[in-house]
Amino acid sequence: MAQHTLEVLVENSPGVLARVSGLFARRAYNIERLTVGPTANPEVSQMDIVVSVEGHALEQVIAQLDKLINVIAIKEIKPESAPEVHDTQPDYQN
């Protein structure tokens, strides 16, 4: 299975790590690695999440993550190219 790195900006609110890790657990997505760190904005933290999924499952992970109210933005970091910004409309970017 391919590994994908997601850079997730979250509100720095209590429980946000539990929300994110709980989502991965209950939807049976495999987390390979998860790190949390501060950003320049004290109200926002950044989570770097490495997941192993294929194809549409990645879109599902991103869409489900984006449903969390405390998740502000999600970027997929492609190994050799510029980061791909995901919004939640999989096939039509507005």
Place this chain on the structure above:
Amino acid sequence: MSQVTGAQSLVSSLEAAGVDVMFGIPGGAILPAYDPIFDSKIRHILVRHEQGAGHAATGYAQVTGRVGVCIATSGPGATNLVTPLADAAMDSVPMVAITGQVPSLAIGTDAFQEADIRGITMPFAKHNYLITDPADIPRAIAEAFHIASTGRPGPVLVDIAKDALQKMTEFNYPTSVNLKGYQPRLEPNAQAIADAAALITQSSKPVFYVGGGVIKADANRELLEIANLLGAPVVTTLMARGAFPDSHPLHLGMPGMHGTVAAVTALQKADLLITLGARFDDRVTGKLSTFATNAKVIHCDIDPAEIHKNRFADVPVIGDLKHTLQALIPALKAALAKNKPDLTAWLRQMNSLKSTYPLGYGQPSDGSLSPQYVIERLGKISGPDTIFTSGVGQHQMWAAQFINYENPRTWLNSGGLGTMGYAVPAAMGAKVGAPDTTVWAIDGDGCFQMTNQELVTCALNDIPVKIAIINNESLGMVRQWQTLFYEGRYSNTSLESKRVPNFPMLAEAMGCVGLSCERPEDVDATIEKAMNINDQPVVVDFRVHRDAMVWPMVAAGTSNDDIMIARETAPDWDSQEL
């Protein structure tokens, strides 16, 4: 600004959010809030079990389209709300639950009546809050109502530490809510609308696959318009009964495990599913890999995470369904003006299935009462404006099948979670939301024994609901599976509820009128008698025969192609031109 308690700030916030009624039970941690509730113009209905408060909030929300509100204390009060919150999440019901929490310094110490209700509800609540600072109360309430009622609706829990309710604060209700991480998309993408319209004109076997989202979006008029415009058949899922009139000639009925042959087959044989606010639930699709294998999919939904979740969508359209249909209708009109597909053969095939395989049932040979007959008569006698709620089981499926729904928000049931015990408290909430409408709960003898205590609440609070217990003296749906899949070994499904309890006496004890009926010739008169009692709740014990089964049926995990219309009886496919 003058100083008020956090509790007063909470009640003022609820008033500012437009709450007119809430259902709940007080207790230690939430007690400070109950003092200002005493003076508030908000009607508080004191229930007998918090589960009843939660389902009542759902019933109220499903009927009115507004946010349903329930309130409970910490620990057991809060955990009793877990089932209705999970239920509301599965059926996308806008709900706000307020719970008291132990004082902030006691959190994490296993204090008396401490339960981490935020943690417990995290997996399914649309969002939740733990408030320990009274200054945060107005913002949390404003956000909770905003989140619950916008986008894909859902339940939001606000857990408030007792000391935050007691401390002094300023009441300052926000005029707007701005959440960085939550901006539901209402307007569909123009290209998606154009693609959807184009795909529809290329289809010769389209079906409107209609889910509960159409009702949530108040898009039933738009649905009627687009269905008439295209002239394609329509199926309405369990959550969408009433979204499209059952009397409409294009309506093929309900699809799914207990759907009509015509509705199930329409999805299977379609070349295009125009999916509106539905989510490809396993109870609709049957074995997913064999579901509608030749169909392209247009999937219109407000929740982007539904797209491609169970079924790949050729054209996803994300947005509020009302906006989506309002954009799609003119686009489709223009496209059809250039290229109108001929649907005659398709409609002929579907109408042939509809007339060959109507829903039906056999009358018991011993002259005893047939449950389907009772339910059919309830629908006929009380008419299309009546609101029906149901429990979960055979009676639920018959209520979905044998009552004609003509209007949205007249059929309330627990579709996603399948919560036994939903019917009575949901009927209570529905009647509070629509006091001038007749509300019938069609309940099972098993389900009724889970939540009937709320009839006391109804009796004392002038909430005259009507309950039809379909008493087959068993956990009928489970018994049906035992008949079909466990060689008739009826392990623990006999309730003996024709012996105990005596339902009419139980009803009378709770301040309701109790009636009983066990002969077909008495059904109409009993229903009419119940219809004429409007100053008290009424409970009718319909003592039906216990071997009736729900048909058609697609057995769990099998393909919709293997639908059975009776035991070991498949439709005669050879005689159908498909």
